[in-house]
Amino acid sequence: MQFLDLTEHHSAIEKEAIEAMTTVFKNGDFINGKAVAQFEKDFATHHGVSHALGMNSGTDALLLGLEALGIGAGDEVITSAFTFFATAEAIAQTGAKPVFVDIDPATFNINSSLIENAITAKTKAILPVHIFGQPADMDSILAIAKKHNLKIIEDACQAVGAEYKGKKVGGFGDIGCFSFFPSKNLGGCGDGGMATTNSQEVAAQMKLLKSHGSSPTDKYFNVALGYNSRLDTIQAAILAIKLPRLKQYNEMRIAHAKAYNTAFAGIGDIVCHATAPDRVNVYHQYTIRTSKRNELKDHLESKGIPTMIYYRVPLHLQPAMSYLGYKSGDLTETEKACGEVLSLPIYPELSVENRDMIIESMCGFFR
Ligand SMILES: Cc1ncc(COP(=O)(O)O)c(C=O)c1O
Missing domain, CATH: 3.90.1150.10 (Aspartate Aminotransferase, domain 1)
Structure with missing residues (x-):
């Protein structure tokens, strides 16, 4: 027995996946191809959000998301310490300080009743993790964020499709971050990630950051220091088969x-x-x-x-x-x-x- 065996999972979609990959080969649009645009649209619709931006990992969705919200050196971001390293790594990579709050022992999610104690003048955001696929206590977290004027970045990397009060996670905060690591509930055949938002401004900033800060009208005119973080067209084509x-x-x-x-x-x-x-x-x-x-x-x-x-x-x-x-x-x-x-x-x-x-x-x- 294996801890995770994806053989059957993939053989069920193999024929469709090969057809989808063949289409990408024929189109030759390996970067920012048609399948990416379509998958981003479908993912946004599926989550009831206005924007979904493909990235090359869930880690990058967190990192670029935090940066798009203006979080960096001198800032503090409240999160859980009971999660995969990438959650706090992304905060730290922006130059901000991860501030850890204890968990609720029954759900393993951040204990929202302890969040306010951790807020200081430097706190800019709360980053709840929907750990193991269960939504965090979003009503309380949203209320605290509103009261203290904080941003919310949801780490939904383990929770694609999870719901809180009938609404899918990733659409509650300013930004939702998803991972398509092969073992995830919606897994690709390699690395991949997605950031969701309802803000046109934040979406535009993330779009800039994921493509070297290139101006939307001129690829070779760089208006910000960004990254190379795009969801591969082949991954998008495969994920599009799995999303339904x-x-x-x-x-x-x-x-x-x-x-x-x-x-x-x-x-x-x-x-x-x-x-x-x-x-x-x-x-x-x-x-x-x-x-x-x-x-x-x-x-x-x-x-x-x-x-x-x-x-x-x-x-x-x-x-x-x-x-x-x-x-x-x-x-x-x-x-x-x-x-x-x-x-x-x-x-x-x-x-x-x-x-x-x-x-x-x-x-x-x-x-
Ligand atoms: C809670 C959590 N956050 C972030 C990540 C990072 O996602 P990725 O591996 O796609 O970079 C993961 C994935 O393992 C995760 O489980």
Whole structure:
């Protein structure tokens, strides 16, 4: 068994993908091609936002998004330390300081009741992460941002298609950032990302930044220092095939998660990932907590079941963030979660036989 097996996922679309790639080869429009423009339009419509801009990764969507909002040296951005490194890396790369707030232990998302305490005169934005596919507490975060005049950049890299009160994530803040890393719920066949916004001005600024700051009317007249960060036409052509299937992919993940939740209720000290009310959690990861995490991981491995620890080292304790001066004990819930979490295989095509085997081995360990 593999932690993530994309073979079936891709064989189901292989014929269409080859046709789409052949079209790109024939058109020769590998950079900023027709398929990119179409996919950006479809992605924006799918998310109910005015603009979607393809980039070469979710990390770049965060970085360019922050820069487009004018965030840089001297500024502070509030975020979670229980996430993939790219979240805080992007903040730090702008020159701004990541300020970490502890998580809600049940949802793993930023604890919105602690955000106001972390606001200073330098705070410019809040960057909530919809971790593992579950939307953060957007009503509270929006209210805090409004009260303190802060921007919001959503890290929706793990949560494409997730909903908060019936609305898709990525459309709540000033900017929404998505990743098309192959393992993601909407994965490409290489790197890729997208930034969404409802602001014409912010969209124009991100467009400038993703193409070397070239003037919209003259490619060789550069009005800003930018980057080379475009979604490849071939990736856009493949992602366009998957986008209409995203709802089904997510529903299949949710069905696996429901089966896990039912099976693990009352077993040992397992705590399942709680989904807060009014949210559609699209389970990019299925993560449980137990005080016997390391022993359980070894047990599952001995049965041929691979698992992952997302996340073993919280961002405030990563060596690359040591300059910020955080120490062990600063974020108690985040650190506790890092010692207890274990992610189990979950992907649309996970077979019921494999799922049952995982459940049986988990229950067997606690028996
Ligand atoms: C929460 C989070 N933020 C940002 C990223 C960065 O996305 P990418 O790998 O496309 O740069 C990821 C992807 O792994 C992620 O999980």
